[in-house]
Amino acid sequence: MTELNVNAEYLRLAALFSSTDPTRYNLHGVNIEPHPDGGALMVASDGHRLGIFYDRIGEAERSINLRLDKPTKSFLKKATTAVLQDDRLVLKDVTGEIFIQPGDFEIDGRFPNWRGILPKPAPACPVFSLNLELLPAFAEVAKKMGPAMSIHASPEGGPIQFRVRDADFLGLWMPMQGPLHWHPDGDVELPGWISVNEAIEDAT
Structure with missing residues (x-):
């Protein structure tokens, strides 16, 4: 198995959920980990939102908190895959290598x-309020994978789920504080590919 070989578009979209807060350096990248049923999960968060993508044909030998600099994020729009090759993050399209990110590929955190x-x-599902300044990342995912996006509330003011049909994406958005109004509704279920257990290398 290749140490890392993932869908470049999913990686680019996941990076939209990363933090730019200098005090949250461990959230500046995209965490990639092997999925127990094969493929790879790409997870990113800024502490308010969480985006999880399932690359069903991706490869990851271990969990990697992947660093992505600004030029890399730009080239991800043109790439088809992102791979680790000779300890370098390499972006490729159908013709071969198109960009190599300089420096370390892994965040030390x-x-x-x-x-x-x-x-x-x-x-039951509550009525909730959201900070719409955080909306652009979800809108970009819907544009590329939707366009329709469904919203599923969680109990007791928990994170709101955002889903794009049967696409390989789950978004979580923490609601703003305020009174909740309860209404009966269907159960809130996670996608079947979400593994609620520990990451593979952390399992005992």
């Missing part, structure tokens, strides 16, 4: 346990 905030099934 552990990505948080994102599974800890996954919402549980709920018998």
Whole structure:
């Protein structure tokens, strides 16, 4: 197995959820980890939003908190795959290599346990308020993978789920604080490909 070989478009979209806060350096990249059923998960968060993409044919030998500089993010728009090759992050299209990111590819900081905030099934869904300044990342995902995006509320003011039909994406957005109004609705379920257990290399 290649140490890392993932879908460049998914990687670019995941990076939209990364933090730019200098105090949250471990959230500046995209965490990539192997999926227990094959493929790779790409996870990014800024502490308010969380984006999870499932690359069903991707490859990842271990969890990597991947650093992406500004030129790399720009070239991801033209690439088809992102691979680690000779300890370098290399972007490729159908013709071959198109960009090599200089410097270290891995962030020196552990990505948080994102599974800890996954919402549980709920018998009711609340009315909620969101900070729309954080909307552009979700709009970009919908534009590329939608365009329709469904919204699923969580109980007790938990994160709101954003889904694009059956696409390989799950977005979470923390609602603003304020009164919630409850209405009966269907259960809130996670996609079947979300693994709620620990990452593969952390399992005991």
